[in-house]
Amino acid sequence: MLSHVHKALKEISKSNDFLQTTIDIKDIRLHFSYYKTLISHEQFHHDLLSFFQLSNGEIENVHDLKALIPIEGIKVLSNVEEIVQSLAHGSIFIQMDPSLDEGLLVDIADLKLGHRGYNDTENEYSVIGPKVGFVENIDINLSLLRRGLVTEKLIFEQHIIGSLSKTRIVIAYLEDITNPQHVNTARQRLLDLEFDVLFETSLLEQLITDNSNSPFPLFMSSERLDRVMYSMLNGEVALLCDGSPIVITAPVNLFSFIISPEDYYLPWIMGSFFRLIRYFGIAFSILATSFYVAILTFHYTVIPRDLLGPIIESRSNVPFPPLLEVLFLEITIELLREAGSRLPTKVSQTLGIVGGIILGQAAVQAALTSNILLIIVSLSALASFTTPIFKMSNTIRFLRFPLIVLASLWGGLGIMIGLMLILGHLLRLKSLGSPYIVPLFPFRHKSFNDSFIRSSFTFLSHRLSFTRPLSKKRFTVQKNKDIGDDYNNE
Amino acid sequence: MQNQVKENYTISGYFVFFLIGAPQAAAGILNFQSHVLRDAGQDSWISIILVGLSLHLIIWMIYKMLGNPAKDVIDLHRLIFGKLMGNAISLLLVGYYFIMALFYFRAYIEIIQVWVFPTVRTWAMAGLLICMIYYVVSGGFRVVAGFSFFYMALIPLLFLLYFPIRQGNIHQLLPVLNHSFLDLLKGAKSSSFIFFGLEALLIYFPFLKSPEKNVKWAHFALLFTTLKYTAMIIVTLMYFSQGLLKHTLWPTLAMSKIIELSFVARFEYFYIFMWLLVIIPTVCIPIWCCTRMMKRVAALQPRLSLPFILAALFIAALTVNERIQIDVLEKYINEIGFYFIFAYIPLLFIINTVALKLKSNVDKSFKDG
Structure with missing residues (x-):
């Protein structure tokens, strides 16, 4: 009587890049199943196999194995679906007895595989200012954001969308600043979404937009890190999609499309x-x-x-x-x-x-x-x-x-x-x-500080009101103390 | 109160400034002078100020009787006259707002036909504009209100009055006050039509957020209109002789013809085209009021009633086809608009106050007894 997991693995192994190997370490026989195209081979050899070989204690079951490996993201699982999912994301499945369902799932996905390491902001160029842009890999993008906004209030919320692509979509926002209503709206629209392959955030934008029959973009899409950070600190929600170097933010108004970070x-x-x-x-x-x-x-x-x-x-x-x-x-x-x-x-x-x-x-x-x-x-x-x-x-x-x-x-x-x-x-x-055209209608005279003109930072100390942020104040500009305003030089 | 307007459909209370201002700007700013002058001559600017000031009282009455809690005139009719009678009177108002919309609509098409495209057919122009009106009104009250905001874009055009002022002669305003008070009042009556459009407040009142707090904006709107028209009439009087004015159909446009800059001449085209910005809200607000009333009184969904009303507007605009007919329509509108604002609203106010008084007395006697 074969286990469910065994049957499922057999099914996947039709694919050429799916490997099932057995390795004998000391007197134990370990069964490995993985996609060779997804895992990091370096990690496999250095971090997994070497630790098995170095171990001295008795290994009786997978829990003993788990204790041996110093890697995060290890699970002992017997759920077929979850195992197959994780394998498709670059995990390796280790079993001691292939007739049992239970096995060890180790995440050693190769993150760098097929991704560029950096991105010049070629399409949104500015003479002054950082040139760091987002890349196709969502983890790098998230770490860029995390390094830019150093606060525990920065929340990433992940959803898996796409029946074929299983794309990771991340909703990023600043808690206590972003109005939770926007986060809820974005989340609800994502959850209601049914699509096969999400190639791009721009594709996602069209699927979750308020009006798909409009020539106007209803989400800000940018590849610039500073621009997305600026939107987020004004209380907007950012949506990142794995495989896309473009991040979309909302809610936006018409006038934010004319703003350049250089301003x-x-x-x-x-x-x-x-x-x-x-x-x-x-x-x-x-x-x-x-x-x-x-x-x-x-x-x-x-x-x-x-x-x-x-x-x-x-x-x-x-x-x-x-x-x-x-x-x-x-x-x-x-x-x-x-x-x-x-x-x-x-x-x-x-x-x-x-x-x-x-x-x-x-x-x-x-x-x-x-x-x-x-x-x-x-x-x-x-x-x-x-x-x-x-x-x-x-x-x-x-x-x-x-x-x-x-x-x-x-x-x-x-x-x-x-x-x-x-x-x-x-x-x-x-x-x-x-x-969409908010400082004009509904009329918000305070937002005119930063719509047609960009006034001095003294007047920009508050967030724009159209995002309805939870906290209005951004910063205080103080006059430099060494600059006197006494024109009599006394 | 029944049929309370949902929070997310309401607009800020100060928007009443634009909602009152936009229709008043359209109400014949291009040709109001010749009507106003007939009775009061060079003193007609006093007449305009008189009407403007008296209308503050009307606005006060409207806010007084519709506020606390916010309701529209349909509720008020039901409250005062009972359900059946009240609904019947409300249905009559549908006709009133429709005629208002028709007049501005037809007047604009006439200006286009006279000044820009003499050969264009009325039906073509009407069809084009009706498509637009449908698009705006079907967006709901927020879109209509938003449109009325953008008439502010025309305010800079007022500065172009500088050119006729330069050519004008201040002595034509003299002698001041050589007309009798009765003449001034007559002039006031015939110039009241420039303030039409504020009676739509009766319908959209519950859509305003905290209206009582923002009553000042309604007064500001009125004051602004009064000042604007006073300035316009003074400039017109300075620029034209009164004899010439009697034969000029659109004095404002005629005045703008003299403006010539190094890169552009014939400014009246700009006036006429930009006027669409005012005409659209001016027609859309009454049309919206019609759909709103039909929904409240006859439970007719706007999805059905709007095409019906617009079709009626189209047909009606085609039947009024000649200058004389438009003139008759204008005179008729001026009469019923005047009596609606200066007779019906005060009457309603008095009845309402008396009814409230009686009711509270009855309540009191109930409590006492």
Whole structure:
């Protein structure tokens, strides 16, 4: 009569990398079962086998074995399911008698296998500030967070999700700061989730988002350690997924996507200035080309006489209506961008030069577009890349297309209707149950310290209220005592 | 109280500032001058101040009779007139709010047709706007209220009044007060329509968080509107001669035509397009009120009633098709709006106070006896 465990192991051993070996140590015969692709062989030989060999005492059952090995994560188990699970995660199963269910389960998974050790924050670059980013291995990510936020209040809560991938998802938050309501919402959505393989946190984001039919990202996704830490200390919940170098945090508002960590590393005047430039860039990028279409199709009287001359002149040879002209150039830019992101870095640089300079010049000379439009389109493409978060910059690039079409149909009214629809959509959106455009609606005048501008740290001593944190105060800024404010030098 | 509004659907009490302000900004800021001038001439700014001040009393009445505990006018009707009669009166109000919405809706389409797209069909414009209104109203009261906040984005446009002021002549305001008090009152009556929109407070009152504490914001909204319109009328009087004003249909737009910067001219287009930001909440608030009342009185789900109301709005907007018809509609609206605010609300207030007094007396006598 064979044991259940034996049968289960037999079933798994169909797989080539599953090994079942017996090793004789002194007079005992030990049966090992493991995936050779998952365990650390070094640990197996050094930490396991050597200790068995060195032992002097009598070994009668697996409990004696357990006492011999100085490794954490050892369990004596007889539950088939749990054993199979642990084997799939890199444990080794040791039995003395294969006919019994009971055996020793030792976790010697090779954590470094198939993972990079470090990550430059290439996609969210900042000139000043740490360049440490998250990697694919969740344990390294967790230790990065643990080392960054040195407090016992940092809580990691693990869930296993994915019927095929059994991915480890970790909810990270700061107790006593994060509103437990957010943690509960996030946990509940995770528990309700049924999916096969979770490749990425961005995938997870779409599954647990508040509104999956929105072009706007409702979770902040970042690969920067400092950014995620900043979100967490403001009372947001972070979600990490094994196998993904991106961490998502929520609840967020629209304006946090325009914030770059660099704003806080530069003096507040510079930080605010750059942030305002980014807002201008977004407005320009969304509206510039649709304004061009609306004005040249319907409202050319809006242009003063002196300016009308050059515009008409540059368009005089173009045979197309403004809509086609704009769409042609916008799609060209989108093609360049898409091709650039699919190519290796070195090739894409060449492509940028070929596409940007040669194509643009040629298009104007061939009278496919006007000079002025070429300037507007390339400027708005440039402006769309100022957004620090990739997903938001995608959204902004996408939004201009419906606006261009609306502008060609109803001119300025069309643009306004498009903007109203976007506004109505934004008003409806919620991120993890919190309103999305929060300092504006619901109106929170205190949060304006850190939305459109980044004011001095004297005014930033409190957490943003939209996350409804349990403790509001972050720090106190004291005036440096050696700096006197007596301008009479007395 | 029955049908208490759930906490997470309520909005902060100070939002009443925007909810009152936005519809009042739409109520003909582009063309109110010619109506106001008819009776009081160059003194019509006094008339506007008079109406504005008297409306503070109305707001006080509304807060007094609806507060403690917060209820809407439907509850009040039931309380005073009994269930059947009260519901019937509430249903009449549905018609009132619908006509209000219709007027602003049609007026905006007319401006588009006159100033921007002379060839556009009414049905096309109406269909487009109705899709938007549906999207906003189906988001619930929070979205409607949120929209009304964004009319603040138009406040900077007020600074453009600088250009007509530069061209204006202060002597056209003189002589001050050469109209009789009766004329001023007549002017006040005909200018009362610029303050329409505050009566929607009767319906959304229970959606405000701690309304009594935030009553000052309602007064601020009113004060702001009064000041805004007073400034507008003074500038208009300075810029136009009164003879010219009688023949100008949209004086505000005509004034904005003179603005020319180095990169942009024809500012009235900006006014008209930006006005959508005000028109949408102005139409959406009454429409929302209609759905709310139908739900409370006839237990009709907004999911059903909203398409029905919007279809009615669409058809009604198509039937009002000419300038004369719109004019008639406007006169009609001005009349019923005036009597609704200045007669019906005080009447309701008095009946309510008397009823409360009687009730408390009865209660007292019960206790004493």
